Amino acid sequence: MDPRDTLRPEVLEFTPYSPGLSIDEIRERHGLANVIKLASNENPLGASPLVRRVLARRSESVFRYPQSGNPRLVRAIADFHGVDPARIVPGNGSDEIIDLMLRVKARPGVDNVVAFQPCFSIYRLQAKLCGVEMRQAPLRQDFSFPFEELLALCDENTALVFVTNPDNPSGHAVKAAELAYLAKALPPRALLVVDEAYVEFAEPEEEHSVLGRLDSLPNVAVLRTFSKLHGLAGLRLGFGAMPVWLADYLLRVRLPFSVNLLAEAAGMAALEDNHFRLASLEAVRKGRAYLHAELERLGCRPSPSMANFILFTPPTDAQGVFQALLARGIIIRPLASYGMPACLRVSIGSDPENRAFVQALEEVLGNHG
Structure with a gap:
């Protein structure tokens, strides 16, 4: 008897939750010293x-x-x-x-x-x-x-x-x-x-x-x-x-x-x-406005956001953009698991992280141009 037959049917068909990639995972895969994670909507200032x-x-x-x-x-x-x-x-x-x-x-x-x-x-x-x-x-x-x-x-x-x-x-x-x-x-x-x-x-x-x-x-x-x-x-x-x-x-x-x-x-x-709560809100709202404007400048279509992330559609293949950013040490979130393979999601980071993302994305889209 197959021991799997003793399990509930719902479990046999289960697909686990798919989290964002970790910094260590990408650091090892691409041999990078520095990796920026903007995939899981974490606080850009860290913890209080x-x-x-x-x-x-x-x-x-x-x-x-x-x-x-x-x-x-x-x-x-x-x-x-x-x-x-x-x-x-x-x-x-x-x-x-x-x-x-x-x-x-x-x-x-x-x-x-x-x-x-x-x-x-x-x-x-x-x-x-x-x-x-x-x-x-x-x-x-x-x-x-x-x-x-x-x-x-x-x-x-x-x-x-x-x-x-x-x-x-x-x-x-x-x-x-x-x-x-x-x-x-x-x-x-x-x-x-x-x-x-x-x-x-x-x-x-x-x-x-x-x-x-x-x-x-x-x-x-x-x-x-x-x-x-x-x-x-x-x-x-x-x-x-x-x-x-x-x-x-x-x-x-x-x-x-x-x-x-x-x-x-x-x-x-x-x-x-x-104080930390207000500083975090300020960092997110300022970074959100900056990234929205920069994404538009680079030919992407960002969706208006009230959260600490922005969904956007790049002007070229989203999976290709995602992988190219990974190779540059920038982790964002592909949305194929949401049924949206043409879209990507980027968390609002600190000012240096936001600028590094924009610079890397500009390089990637330039290479695709």
Whole structure:
């Protein structure tokens, strides 16, 4: 008997999440001393100095378990965002909250979940693993959201509707009022999950985020991450803000201690460092404007972005441009895995990184000319 026959059918057909290439991987492949990574939407300033000091101080405690439920972190998040702490569920990245929502809310073989196409692949991957049907409505050609088409896919068995705002990989964003309209139009069992991983970079944030509207939107949950603005991608920390009754059930089934002691300490420190937060926002918004203008100058078609990255279509073969940039030590993100083989995505880096990318791209496109 083939031992694979003992596995669940969903697992046999599974394709893993495809992350951006690592610096070490490209350094070895091309024999390069210096590599710049602009592929994974990481903070261009790194991590907060306050976070680094706190981590050094707390490292002596790593033999201890964190406090069950991370109550100090929950209180810090709730105070920072002005949200009832009973709504907050911290997680090992917002990915864990996505997985928990699917496991708690969607009935395998009965319910469905709805999202746009393309979307963050974790929605699709975890729905498949949970045995839940995934339905997707294509984005418009300009990457705007066709909400009526999304609603047309919903029925009485729709458990979750995912909308990423700003969207990944396009950077397109809508105002919170449009999401409130969508929430009110959903079937009774459906929960709208607004993934706000990049919303801090939208201008202005308060007009795009639904986090402050949860009291008037009983069927909405919000996902946030510490990976982007706060620069904690390597520590895996995120949270969901959701109806109190749902938060209660997620906390019941969440694996104990999924948020580790250092991630908890770093998250609280990150929320305290307002100077670093504002500097990060300034770096991203300034770099975004610079890269958008330079991409246009080089004959590319950049998509308007409210995130910390820009999707663009180069004037020649995207895969060829991607590989040529790799050979020059610049890692960006090809989008074939999103079903967009003609497009590329570049994260906003520091000023020197942005300039190095533009110089390398100019060389590549010149060589293709």
